[in-house]
Amino acid sequence: MEGGERMAAVGGEEVKLLGGWASPYVMRPRIALNLKGVEYEFLEESFGVKSELLLKSNPVYKKIPVLIHAGKPICESMIIVQYIDEAWAAKGSAILPSDPYDRALHRFWAVYIDDKWFPSLSGILRAQTEESKAEPVEQVFAGLKLLEEAFEKCSKGKGFFGGDSIRYLDIALGCFLGWLKAIEKMTGIKFLDEGKTPLLVGWMERFCANDAVKGVMPETDKLVEFAKVLQAKFKAAPAK
Amino acid sequence: MATAAEKGVVLLDVWVSPFGQRCRIALTEKGVEYEYKEENLWDKSPLLLKANPVHKKIPVLIHEGNPICESLLIVRYIDEVWSNNPLLPSDPYERAQARFWADFVDKKVSECGTRLWLKREAQEEARKDMIEILKLLEGELGDKKYFGGETFGFVDVAFVPFSAWFYTYETFGNFSVEKECPKLVAWAKRCMERESVSKSLHDPHKVYEYVCQLKKKLGVKE
Numbered sequence: 001m002e003g004g005e006r007m008a009a010v011g012g013e014e015v016k017l018l019g020g021w022a023s024p025y026v027m028r029p030r031i032a033l034n035l036k037g038v039e040y041e042f043l044e045e046s047f048g049v050k051s052e053l054l055l056k057s058n059p060v061y062k063k064i065p066v067l068i069h070a071g072k073p074i075c076e077s078m079i080i081v082q083y084i085d086e087a088w089a090a091k092g093s094a095i096l097p098s099d100p101y102d103r104a105l106h107r108f109w110a111v112y113i114d115d116k117w118f119p120s121l122s123g124i125l126r127a128q129t130e131e132s133k134a135e136p137v138e139q140v141f142a143g144l145k146l147l148e149e150a151f152e153k154c155s156k157g158k159g160f161f162g163g164d165s166i167r168y169l170d171i172a173l174g175c176f177l178g179w180l181k182a183i184e185k186m187t188g189i190k191f192l193d194e195g196k197t198p199l200l201v202g203w204m205e206r207f208c209a210n211d212a213v214k215g216v217m218p219e220t221d222k223l224v225e226f227a228k229v230l231q232a233k234f235k236a237a238p239a240k
Numbered sequence: 241m242a243t244a245a246e247k248g249v250v251l252l253d254v255w256v257s258p259f260g261q262r263c264r265i266a267l268t269e270k271g272v273e274y275e276y277k278e279e280n281l282w283d284k285s286p287l288l289l290k291a292n293p294v295h296k297k298i299p300v301l302i303h304e305g306n307p308i309c310e311s312l313l314i315v316r317y318i319d320e321v322w323s324n325n326p327l328l329p330s331d332p333y334e335r336a337q338a339r340f341w342a343d344f345v346d347k348k349v350s351e352c353g354t355r356l357w358l359k360r361e362a363q364e365e366a367r368k369d370m371i372e373i374l375k376l377l378e379g380e381l382g383d384k385k386y387f388g389g390e391t392f393g394f395v396d397v398a399f400v401p402f403s404a405w406f407y408t409y410e411t412f413g414n415f416s417v418e419k420e421c422p423k424l425v426a427w428a429k430r431c432m433e434r435e436s437v438s439k440s441l442h443d444p445h446k447v448y449e450y451v452c453q454l455k456k457k458l459g460v461k462e
Contacts, residue, residue: 060344060376069333072333074333074336074337074340075340076339076340076343079336079339079340079343080336082335082336082339083332083333083335083336086332086335087332087333100317100320100321101303101306101308101317103316103317103320104308104313104314104316104317107310107313107316108308108309108310108313111310111313112294146294
């Protein structure tokens, strides 16, 4: 896991990433930068406090992650991932698939994950009672079933959504595996089950073992601790 | 044997949908011939349900038998398959900015607009939010001819269909888009000079009538 700063200057063009260790959205550009072999300075934002640099770099949403490349900010995690793919097109491995239809499929499922699936997963954390957990739990399972089918279609028999290598959709979903494991531990529910979604189980193991991912995936136990802090916050503030 | 749908380009859509209009504008800008199929959202066709089983929504583009869903993804697909008149710039940073603002339109405009015309609670908040959203977009446009600069581009395609909704927003929200964001109104007029836009968008009064009918159908009280 990233500790202090690493100086980065690629031909005089500095690369900085504003983020937080626990954020799955921040993991996405980190994996992408690793896939491209690009060195960067990781600027950790403190939880609950937004730095001047963040507010200046992302005035519209004031959220992490923000990539700052040669002084220019890029916001929104999957937009950053695509930017990384294009800005360093000659380096490392390609992140977007080459075929336009495959690209559309990867993008479609990434949007589904962000708009529908992850809100259900985080809904489990937000649920104040056992009864109110039932619906988001069901939605997470239903989503995983769809994603298992998507994997079969996209992987074309290979190990990742991207085929032979980690690509856009692998990053879009894989960044949530840490949180998925944490929530499994907290609820005792096994979401990624070999009996139900065998392809995804295999993919999860390969993804987490990958060099581009290993160093940036937060530890499950630390996420569980952090989740307890978040849950206390949800209890204090009224639900939106 | 391949049907017409399997060989060519088919767009499943609804006349008033700004999301569908994005696709129509993009296809026309590229000079692509396509078959337009009007859907009835109260009675969805088997083709739509098969093409978009996850969301069951329009628009859906079917190209060579493959369905592509989500309007901005469809526009990007169209831009990538038919590379004439590119909608996205070539510079990676400019491309990221274009995607960011198109995504902003997606996240903010329709949701806020719906709050405005549904007129349930927090009407004043919805009005304030819409003015803020429009001003942010106007700030991004600045003094450029289009959001894409000199050329009509991705953000223009993403946002211009909502210009036909300005009349609806301002009537329900009790404000004037022209007064708050004159540059946006001027930009919308310039876009309407393009055939792709004037052919795809409907008269703002027709949109307003549609929303009034929709409210009645949904049983929304005034």
